[in-house]
Amino acid sequence: MKNIFNTGVFTLFILMTMASCKKEEKLNANLNIIDKNIIDKTDVDIWLDNNYLKPYNIETKFRFDRFELDNGKNITPPNELQVIPMMETVRDVWIKPFEKIGGADFIKRISPKQFVLAGSAAYNQDGSITLGTAEGGRKIVLYVVNTFDKTNLASVKQAIQVIQHEYTHILNQTVDYQTDFQSISKGGYMGNWLLGTLAEARALGFITQYARAAPEEDYAEMSSNMLMMGRVAYNAAVSTAPADAQVKLKKKEQYVVDYFKSSFNIDFYALQTEVQNALYKISAPVLAKLIGPGVGYTTMYSNPAKDVNQSAEFSGLWNAASANMVAAGFNLQDITLTFKAAGAMTLNYSFTRGNTVFFADADYTIKIDAAGVATLALVATQPTTTTYGNMAFVNPQMVGVNNYFKNNKFKLDWINTIIPGNIGGLGSLGAFYKSTDTKSYFYGTMGQ
Template identity: 70%
Template sequence: MKKTFKYGLVALAMFTILTSCKKESKLNANLDAIDQNIIKDKNSTDIWLDQNFLNPYNIETKYRFDRFELASGKNITPPAVEQVIPAMEMVRDVWIRPYEVAGGGDFIKKISPKQFVLAGSAEYNSNGSITLGTAEGGRKIVLYVINSFDKTNINSVKQMIQVIQHEYTHILNQTVDFSPEYQTVSRGGYEANWTQRPLSEAYSLGFITQYARVSPIEDFAEQSSNMLMLGRVQYNAIVATTPADAQVKLKKKEQYVVDYFKTAFNIDFYQLQKEVQKALFKVSPPVLSRLTGYGVGYTTLYSNPSTDPNQSAEFLGLWNAARTSMAAGGFVLKDFLMTFKANNVMTLRYTFTNATGTTTYFADADYTLALNANTGLTTFTLMATQPTGTTYSNMGVINARMAGVNSYFSTGSFRANWINQIIPGEIGYLGSLGAFYKTTNANSYFYGTMGQ
């Protein structure tokens, strides 16, 4: 007790000395140097962010480096100021505006993160992965790799917006949870050590990405964000390459996502998906040759030259001659379908009926498809050996009558492209019109509806 008392006297004496020496003076500290987010004079970037995010949506964008907003113990580069507006333009155009069209003008105002934090580099993790974005409590989204962002590069744009779509799905799920039945679709396939498992394995188990295997919550966010960013054509193409059981699972997950958006927010997910694709197409218009083929995108081209307007004069003349020849043989030629299969096979199918139209027949022939994804240069070469079966035998029956059309397909080369310059319409979607133009004469072509 005595020792404690002595220490108390010493402390009291020191306190008395300190208080008696108190001086009134102004603290000379530059708080702006301590926290760069205290903004006195806004620059052009600040004003643009206010006009495009803060004022209309009450969303703050922090780009001045603040170490407390980012993970500790990680080396992260500050964002370059000149990268801020280009990046946030894409956030506005590819993320916000599609939701405004599909969900209403106030949707983002009602449900949105209230802050974006920008970082120049990625956050590197101990398991070999990198973090491109995070969401915290539905209030903040951190976007990394801003310094390497290029708004004219479609892959760069997709990478960044994919992160936002994923994190925003979490925010939506925090507002209205998704069905607990979702996690039963791929039960047993979730794997925390996802970085060590190949994408092919994820596909085979009904996951759209490797990261989707982390948990049902991440699976749902990956499913939703990938459907939005891939678009219907490319998403369906991926699903078609997976095993039958995986296709069933991925289609079930797709339906869960579609139902969730409709039930929880009255949003037509496919409309939202199309609006996102429209925004991406403004960055980089879709190229038919890069979207055609098994596992790539479109797998069919359907045409009825007799009723389709604006078929080229050369092709239509050959088609009409074939119809006349078929009629002489007691048949009515209806249409044709090209199916682009695995291993560069294209199956050409003619549909025809008997004279009265009471019986429908199909005639098939297989061609080797050579399509250059970059240039669109295409050739169709009739295979010397054809499969057996009724439909292939039928081609032998009508082959002479279809000789002109068959020769048109197999002679020379074509260039794949849209036909919207001749027949106005949307490109890049299911049902868009694609054409193959003769390389020796751009006025000679055939076209049809692109499908899957």
């Protein structure tokens, strides 16, 4: 016992001596750089600071951090060269429209405080892929950054729709959406939404397959799709659904519109227009590709006497026809082109005698080629109902206008270079330009 004790005392003495020696030595190491993960800021960091961190207090993490992502999935790090193009697009297509309609401070007040970027998608066991997630209203993870192309409309829409969807969840966490929304499609929700097709979803009153996953996903899909599709494309999609499904989709649309107004004082349709205007800077809508039911516009309306920017040739023909109608005891009012089916168009005039309104119809075929040039041909056998009989009656007075449509080919395009205004929306102005003389045209308001 005595030896053991002495050994312990000796050991204690050595340790104390060593400790006292270490205190006297100068440590040749810089502890400030150990385990602090300090990285010199690059041009990308500075750009993100100036465009996100400083104005909105939003951090963007693009350096790969496994703790920010699903550990159970193989995810590719983002290419640093893709970061600014991606986040420029997020700023221009998501943030700026909300600022314009919701106010300069809207995103500053309600926004995720962090974006995390991943190079690839996250692949799920059920065969689906994750393109974005939101966590607790604080963080949005954006995937597939490495294949993002800011000049490609489909690529931009895919990325921004993810944000619009996740941001709707954040808004719903700030102010809950209407509780009775979920009753509109009660019984239509399903856990494995991949088992259903888009056609089945639309037939049940869901805008997408994923909308069937849960009521909150249905709400976010409605909001994001309405914003990214735009009003014309959304209405066209709804019009292809069965009647009862159309009622459900329109009811859901109204819920979303009312929610944005009552909760945040945002005019949803104005926001929708601003988002579309931002998308049009990437790729402008082509009028010729938006003609027909289930596609886009179904009507084009004009009152040429009031639409003073009609071309000189068309105005001259219309004024002559109007004078002829007056001589026949009628007052010519307006003209409507109705695109009622693929390749089919009805030309309609309205005219009056006293308080009585009359209509005259004629059916045409319309063929639009890849260059957007339309060829009209009067259908040989017309229906025999009253309005078609009226066209036969007024044809001598309207012959100049009728021949204008029958005897020319037309380039379909917007008229915003002549009459400034938005393109691609309800109420936008479209025109039929003579293919042989673009100074000769007929224009009207595009509708559905």
